[in-house]
Amino acid sequence: MIRIENVSLSLQATPILHDISLTIPKGGVTALVGPNGAGKSSLLSLIARLQPLQTGAISIDGLPVDTTPNRTLAKIVAILRQDSVVASRLRVRELVSFGRFPHNRGRLTDTDRTIIEQSLKQFDLTDLAGRFIDTLSGGQRQRALVAMAFCQGTDYLLLDEPLNNLDMYYARDLMRSLRQVADGNGKTVVIVLHDINMAGAYADRIVAMKSGRVIADGAPAEMLTTPVLQDVFGFAMQVATINGKPIVLHHL
Amino acid sequence: MAKNRIAILAALSVLSVVAFLTIGLRGNIAFVLELRAIKLLALSQVGVSIAVSTVIFQTVTGNRIVTPSIMGLDALYLFGQMALVFALGGLGYAALNPQLKFAGEVLVLMALACALLLPMLRSRLDMGLMLLAGVVFGVLFRSLHSLLARLIDPNAFAVVQGASFANFNAVRTDLLAFASVLTIAALIVAWRARHVLDVVSLGSDTATGLGITWSRTVTGLLVLVSSLVAVSTALVGPVAFFGLLVVALAERIVNTRRHAVLLPAAALTGIVILVGGQTLFQHGLGSSSTLGVVIEFFGGIAFLLLLVLGSRK
Ligand SMILES: Nc1ncnc2c1ncn2[C@@H]1O[C@H](COP(=O)(O)OP(=O)(O)OP(=O)(O)O)[C@@H](O)[C@H]1O
Ligand SMILES: [Mg+2]
Numbered sequence: 102m103i104r105i106e107n108v109s110l111s112l113q114a115t116p117i118l119h120d121i122s123l124t125i126p127k128g129g130v131t132a133l134v135g136p137n138g139a140g141k142s143s144l145l146s147l148i149a150r151l152q153p154l155q156t157g158a159i160s161i162d163g164l165p166v167d168t169t170p171n172r173t174l175a176k177i178v179a180i181l182r183q184d185s186v187v188a189s190r191l192r193v194r195e196l197v198s199f200g201r202f203p204h205n206r207g208r209l210t211d212t213d214r215t216i217i218e219q220s221l222k223q224f225d226l227t228d229l230a231g232r233f234i235d236t237l238s239g240g241q242r243q244r245a246l247v248a249m250a251f252c253q254g255t256d257y258l259l260l261d262e263p264l265n266n267l268d269m270y271y272a273r274d275l276m277r278s279l280r281q282v283a284d285g286n287g288k289t290v291v292i293v294l295h296d297i298n299m300a301g302a303y304a305d306r307i308v309a310m311k312s313g314r315v316i317a318d319g320a321p322a323e324m325l326t327t328p329v330l331q332d333v334f335g336f337a338m339q340v341a342t343i344n345g346k347p348i349v350l351h352h353l
Numbered sequence: 354m355a356k357n358r359i360a361i362l363a364a365l366s367v368l369s370v371v372a373f374l375t376i377g378l379r380g381n382i383a384f385v386l387e388l389r390a391i392k393l394l395a396l397s398q399v400g401v402s403i404a405v406s407t408v409i410f411q412t413v414t415g416n417r418i419v420t421p422s423i424m425g426l427d428a429l430y431l432f433g434q435m436a437l438v439f440a441l442g443g444l445g446y447a448a449l450n451p452q453l454k455f456a457g458e459v460l461v462l463m464a465l466a467c468a469l470l471l472p473m474l475r476s477r478l479d480m481g482l483m484l485l486a487g488v489v490f491g492v493l494f495r496s497l498h499s500l501l502a503r504l505i506d507p508n509a510f511a512v513v514q515g516a517s518f519a520n521f522n523a524v525r526t527d528l529l530a531f532a533s534v535l536t537i538a539a540l541i542v543a544w545r546a547r548h549v550l551d552v553v554s555l556g557s558d559t560a561t562g563l564g565i566t567w568s569r570t571v572t573g574l575l576v577l578v579s580s581l582v583a584v585s586t587a588l589v590g591p592v593a594f595f596g597l598l599v600v601a602l603a604e605r606i607v608n609t610r611r612h613a614v615l616l617p618a619a620a621l622t623g624i625v626i627l628v629g630g631q632t633l634f635q636h637g638l639g640s641s642s643t644l645g646v647v648i649e650f651f652g653g654i655a656f657l658l659l660l661v662l663g664s665r666k
Contacts, residue, residue: 199559202548
């Protein structure tokens with residue numbers, strides 16, 4: 102369980118998050134949605150202790166993120182950032198292998214190798230495994246980064262807009278993989294999404310943020326309605342029903 | 354493939370070492386050999402220290418164009434040395450055992466380097482700013498160094514003046530024993546940190562996500578770099594571009610940035626260039642005092658090339 106209590110954040114004297122309290126139970130997929138600048142990435146960075154906590158408390162499985170040793174946390178929670186840049190000149194397999202670092206401190210075991218090959222296969226990277234990251238397309242690189250986060254084998258996965266750069270095939274593929282690890286392996290996935298229909302189709306719960314606050318929170322059926330979405334995104338959009346499921350026509 | 358290339362580099366190093374020891378042996382062989390062995394120990398230590406400290410420094414800063422000396426760390430060392438003489442000169446500091454003084458200088462450098470560089474490293478600066486800061490640091494500490502030199506009484510000044518510029522011909526052999534211990538300890542630590550260094554090269558956020566405690570790790574690595582810089586600067590004086598040249602070459606030879614490969618490759622390249630170059634200049638090209646100049650010349654060209662090629666990307 103991720104427990105967020107009264108968390109506020111200011112950067113350069115500008116308030117970014119205002120008194121956020123949120124509990125994300127263990128298991129399942131939670132989608133974080135909201136307009137640009139709402140504070141989704143900031144909240145995720147705080148949970149993943151990439152940003153030091155200023156006020157409030159955050160704990161994962163009872164471990165406070167600001168005082169628990171970093172190595173311990175790295176075995177529990179993995180994060181994919183929105184703007185991951187790979188600073189180093191690495192091959193795809195090397196990058197994905199780094200996901201195992203919290204477990205092996207750099208010395209790969211046979212188990213690690215099996216997990217790495219599985220991740221490569223799962224994200225269709227086997228043929229690209231020997232390529233340098235800087236020679237990949239944007240979507241291929243994004244898949245490699247997601248594979249690295251998966252490889253970390255943590256109970257909690259925080260993914261900030263992992264669908265960036267992915268085509269329809271791989272976007273659907275990734276969402277199905279997330280559903281599968283949540284249902285099959287009991288993992289907890291927190292994912293920032295801009296595609297509200299993806300959130301509606303694959304998440305168990307949608308949390309909507311705006312201007313540094315959580316303004317709506319509920320199951321997809323409650324959230325994908327014209328009034329709620331207008332509240333969050335600032336314009337009226339039609340919601341159709343196809344096969345009993347809400348589909349948001351936000352592009353019309 | 355990388356293994357083979359390291360083997361080739363190792364063979365070249367052995368060749369340089371043997372050539373350095375044996376070419377043109379004359380007279381009292383045992384005596385000459387001993388002299389040469391001492392100098393060999395110093396030269397190879399300098400080569401290895403500069404190479405390894407440069408690799409680590411580039412990894413921590415996430416920047417292939419900076420080196421400890423470009424960021425002014427060797428100027429900082431000389432400044433610290435001078436400051437110690439200035440502050441403690443009246444207390445008979447100049448008469449202290451050189452090894453003891455060296456130990457003090459190493460500690461001063463570690464403290465100064467952490468105080469000045471850690472705030473900069475906390476948020477990785479972009480390359481332009483970093484180079485600018487390095488130039489400013491370098492100039493500032495060189496000026497402070499000469500200012501202090503002017504304020505110091507002439508006797509004390511003579512103690513430090515000799516070591517203010519690189520000279521591969523006149524090595525401070527009196528510091529060798531202590532320097533060797535320090536170098537070996539630093540190299541062991543660096544080798545054990547090779548996997549951590551790989552993760553550090555991914556940047557602070559990714560490294561934190563993988564369980565690295567960024568500030569503690571970076572502080573430790575900076576202390577490591579400081580001790581290696583202190584060794585090389587104390588033994589031969591400041592060098593500007595040697596580290597850059599060695600690491601750029603080594604990285605192209607092994608074509609990877611993984612530290613398990615790059616650290617030994619850079620160290621061996623350092624030995625080949627310094628020991629091999631010294632042999633070549635001593636016996637082939639006449640004057641051995643020009644090696645420093647030639648190395649800096651090619652290092653400077655490598656620096657410009659990296660700048661131009663890097664900015665084009
Ligand atoms: N380092 C920073 N300094 C100052 N303000 C910042 C900083 N980082 C983010 N902000 C501000 O904080 C607010 C929230 O940013 P955040 O990145 O969390 O938004 P987001 O919800 O992830 O948006 P997006 O959908 O565009 O990714 C924005 O207004 C942004 O301008
Ligand atoms: Mg964001």
